Amino acid sequence: MAKKPAPSPATIHALGDHQPGAGQLAQAGSRGNGDELHQQVEGGVTDPAAYLTDNFGHRISDNQNSLRAGERGPTLLEDFVLREKIFHFDHERIPERIVHARGSGAHGVFECTKAIPGLTKASILQKEGATCPVFVRFSTVAGGAGSVDTPRDVRGFAVKFYTDSGNWDLVGNNIPVFFIQDAMKFPDLVHSVKMEADRGYPQAASAHDTFWDFIGLMPEAMHMIMWAMSDRAIPRSFRMIEGFGVHTFRFVNDDGEGKFVKFHWKPVLGIQSTTWDEAVKIAGADPDFHRRDLFEAIDAGDFPAWDLGVQVFDEAFAEKLPYDVLDATKLIPEEDVPVEIVGRMTLNRNVDNFFAETEQVAFLPSNIIPGIDFSNDPLLQGRLFSYLDTQKSRLGTTNFHQIPINAPKCPFHNFQRDGMMQTLVPTGRANYEPNSLAEAGENGGPRASAATGFRTFETNDERNDPAQKLRIRAELFADHFSQARLFYRSQTGNEQAHIASALVFELSKVTLDHVRARVVGQLRNIDEDLAKRVAAGLAIDLPAKEKAARSPVDLKPSDALSIQKNADDTMEGRKIAILFAEGSDKAAIDKLKGEIEGAGGTAFLIAPKVGGIKVKGGTLKADGQLAGSPSVLFDAVASILTEEQASLLSKQGAAVQWFMDAYGHCKTIAHDDATQALLDKAGVEKDGGVVAIDKFENVGTRRHWAREAKVRDLA
DSSP states (O other): OOOOOOOOTTOOGGGGGOOOOHHHHHSTTOBTBHHHHHHHHHHHOOOGGGSOBOTTSOBOSOSSSOOBSSTTSOBOTTOHHHHHHHHHHHTOOOOOOSSSOSEEEEEEEEEESSOOTTTOOOGGGSSTTOEEEEEEEEEESSSOTTSOSOSSOOEEEEEEEEEBTEEEEEEEESSSSOSOSSGGGHHHHHHHHSSOTTTOOOSSOOOSHHHHHHHHTOGGGHHHHHHHTSGGGSBSOGGGOOEEOOSOEEEEOTTSOEEEEEEEEEETTOOOBOOHHHHHHHHHHOTTHHHHHHHHHHHTTOOOEEEEEEEEEOHHHHHHSSSOTTOTTOOOOTTTSOOEEEEEEEEEEEOSOTIIIIITOOOOTTOOOTTEEOOOOHHHHHHHHHHHHHHHHHHSSTTGGGSTTTSOSSOOOOSOOOOTTOOOOOOSSOOSSSOOGGGGTSOOOOOOOTTTSOOOOTTTTSSSOTTOOOSOOOGGGGOOSHHHHHHHHTSOHHHHHHHHHHHHHHHHTOOOHHHHHHHHHHHTTTOHHHHHHHHHHHTOOOOOOOOOSSOOOOOOOOGGGOSGGGOOOOOTTOEEEEEOOTTOBHHHHHHHHHHHHHTTOEEEEEESSOEEEEEBTEEEEESEEGGGSOGGGSSEEEEOOOHHHHHHHTTOHHHHHHHHHHHHTTOOEEEOGGGHHHHHHTTOOOSTTEEEGGGHHHHTTOOOGGGHHHHSOOO
16 A cells, blocks of 8 residues: 655644643643644744644644633633634534535546547547546435435536536446436425434435335336436445436537437446445444545555447437436336447545535536536436535535535636635626726626537427427326336346345335335236235235326346346455464465455455454454454455464354355355354355365356345345
């Protein structure tokens, strides 16, 4: 791991650690330890940045004691140092996002790997090898800023490209479709999934009455529900999720020709999820599991990367589809329109300050550059208004674009002036346009450019007479179930069981019988077997099928929609735990650790105690303690023990649970002979994923789904 640079000499953190003792304050003429601090700075440091000041540059003599009228007298109102410090502290927090409140961010770079000037004039896609900086924020949707990382939820996947043509914000999710078709319904959706209004719970969970009441009444949401109840909603890592622009956008080339485009992010490490039981236990073991995973990977130089892919098609193709491409509850199967890879994004730098960057970053779907344009997707059109409106509420000023994380890295000039927290200092008197001040030798300011400025795609009518303004949805928007059926039937049998089980779990938390029945009735429009499995799991009679506004059609299954059909059997980016104890064979541990790291994985040593432990062949230090490093935090586990230690550990609940969870979560368990007694106690049975240490490389970090039926009840 590369060492981080040492702090600047100007960063004198140690000085702030001095705490005044009572004796120091009792002496006549003493200013506590303020003199001592003053002397340390004055005596050895000449950098002006080393001096502690208030926000207006006044040097501070004592940052430990407030100003008093006598040793035991009242604090004085004139103490401007105290007042400023408390004033700023009282206003440190800003309103959190209503949705996507809990996020994690990182900096990186995007590189064009395939130029497509024939499709778009977007500057970043004109030349192979062209690069631009990016900032990415991953998030959960439903929970507050203080919620956990691993609930069943959609994950936000927002990318800010700092291009030479201005900022382009591709603001999407890890699921290619959405719950609703029209922005009019967005407040209702969010209100329903958030904490129930009267009781303030549950937090970051959809398994409750109001959400499923809404869903049962909104058949357009059923396709998204299939995704949300699938393993896509409980990812292993931000590094292992796909990203989607969700909406249909436009590419426009230099000739003014336009085509539809959908954006995809494909993780280089492949897609991977947890199991539901793992996700719940991870929330208890490490609420910051995804945030920590992203930060530590970048910190270690294991930079996560995604390929940017596009699905490009024209109106003629769109007209022939049995669904509407402007409907955000629909996707286009990759088998129908292959995803063409045009670039790669690599995240290579963690944020320096979470608040300044991750919390203050403002993404706007309206931030597009010449060569990219909107479609008439009604959900997208609502977002174009909503996001800009939100920033004023959160960041307090219309000048939020001047915050460094939001500011473009290309020049920007306009006549917008003043406003709260204006930090720029425009010169001259031209704050309007047109003006003729240049004729008088003054600075007349910038002017519009018809040749190079952004121009809206001129024939953006998309099946509509542009003169009509109607509160109506296109006919094909009424097909709510065909793609939900496509998604469900594209999964493996095991993944289908996960979806059914997730539905049973969520609906079991619903206390309103009619809501449960309605949702299961909607499921009958997707797949009869799915509806029967869920009804059986809830121990209710199969309800009548809910009426569909448009009968679903059977679409050809798409393997690209399945995680398990596309799973990469790789060690790269995965974390493997090796359990050892006193007397374990160091040579065997070193050999296994070398094999894991040689294949691109990370080996994490766990023992009952941290620190130096005597083992056969020397001393070994653990990376984590057994009780504080549950197996849910790892992609596979291994164990090298003595018979004596295995016997002792078999009496400890943490050790037994460690193996029980790994087995129950269908992970590879590699072990030596001595560990067998502990495996027996944990109920671990031999199968293709429970192997001897020397066979670990053969099975790696894959999941052994054939085991699942033995370890849990699935719907």
